[in-house]
Amino acid sequence: MPELPEVETVVRTLASRVAGSFIHAVSHVRHDMVTPAQFDIAPALTGRSIVRVTRRAKRIVFTLDTQERFYIHLGMTGRLTIEAPDAPLRKHTHLILDLGDTLQIRLVDPRRFGAIVWLGLTDHARIGPEPLLLSPKQFAARLARTRRAIKTALLDQTVVAGVGNIYADEALHRARIHPSTPACALSDTQTRALNRALKFVLNRAIKAGGSSIRDYVNAAGERGAFQMQHAVYDRACEPCRTCRETIVRIVLGGRSTHYCPKCQSE
DNA sequence: GTCGATGTTATCAA
């Protein structure tokens, strides 16, 4: 579900409501979703205040009054929502932060591919740069280092951090690049086009509140609308919105990949 | 009931 635009939307809908809040209690902790493995997250959070909520790649980062931090990753099916304490408990609720009489933050994640990661005062492990802040030159240099298919390289979080299956396909279509092209074989013109396309698509998706294909909702429980604007993702066998050619679905690096054979010829 | 698919990523082996 959640790639950079979805996570950004969750952060935006969450931050203003919970920044400055005191954490009264922590419950429903699913301990096998917590990293480090034996870390007891509840006492670390209880009695702290949330100073701010920010995004790094697909991670929702909470900074506490102690300057310690933790982040939540939503995996494929995670939802992080603001709820009233008396709201019915959804199945697969794996964390509840009690922020007072009227406010809770709840993590619901059926597949449990998400994670609750305590950082403390340490930094994030090494992941790639934010795609929205990346210069064409930096972008080209990172892509030149790998021979994998460009689609696969875009999904590698150490190359750029935050792009997932939807926005990789969408950006490649916009840049008119075939997803199987080796990353290191892209021309200067192509890497520049892809850099621009990636930023354009991500910014557009953020404006639309993200893509809701199935589970994704923002912190207020609302769906995104960007799926209405998808050029190729989840549109196999449908006509390309640019040229009317039929969109094709293939599997690349184990992930379904959608492209237009005419706009994105090899 | 079975099979294959789903927006992610850590881990392992070649």
Added chain:
DNA sequence: TTTGATAACATCGA
């Protein structure tokens, strides 16, 4: 070192 395959999991639809 790099990269491809697999597993972690629940749910839905054919």
